[in-house]
Amino acid sequence: MHHFKHKVFALVHQIPLGMVSTYGDIAKFSGYPGYARQVGVVLSNLPKDTTLPWHRVINAKGEISLSGEHLQRQKQRLVSEGIVFTEAGKVKLKTFRWQP
Numbered sequence: 001m002h003h004f005k006h007k008v009f010a011l012v013h014q015i016p017l018g019m020v021s022t023y024g025d026i027a028k029f030s031g032y033p034g035y036a037r038q039v040g041v042v043l044s045n046l047p048k049d050t051t052l053p054w055h056r057v058i059n060a061k062g063e064i065s066l067s068g069e070h071l072q073r074q075k076q077r078l079v080s081e082g083i084v085f086t087e088a089g090k091v092k093l094k095t096f097r098w099q100p
Contacts, residue, residue, distance in 0.1 A: 004032055008042045011100065015056040018082040019098035020091055022060045029100055040065065056081075056098075062090040 007030035015021050023036035032038070043054045055077040059065045064074050075085065083096055 004030060004035070004038070005042050007031065008039055009052060012043070012052055012054060012057060014100060015053055015098050018096070020056050020058050020078070020083060020093070020096050021098045022093070023057060023065075024060050025097070025099075026057060036060070058091060062093045064089075 008026055011026050011029050012021070023039040024033075026039045027033060027035040030039075039057070043052075043057060046052060046054055055074045064071050064078075066074055075089075078091070079085070083091055085091060
């Protein structure tokens with residue numbers, strides 16, 4: 001899975017400011033469709049001081065998959081980059097979804 005992890009890192013690194021991608025998209029673009037959950041595992045194991053924009057990856061419903069303070073931290077980072085959330089707490093993927 002070493003190759004998969006590097007592809008995930010390379011793709012997430014490319015997500016531009018003000019855009020998001022989904023776990024499923026990252027899996028698909030890395031050549032491993034169906035590995036959305038594994039993308040989440042890779043990103044959850046990043047070191048605290050990582051510069052990888054992990055916060056730009058959300059779920060296919062346009063929601064943040066984290067909870068509690070982690071959800072708030074991710075949401076604050078996205079909002080500070082210009083991402084808009086609906087009242088229901090979702091990102092409009094039609095507007096903000098990045099495609100490499």
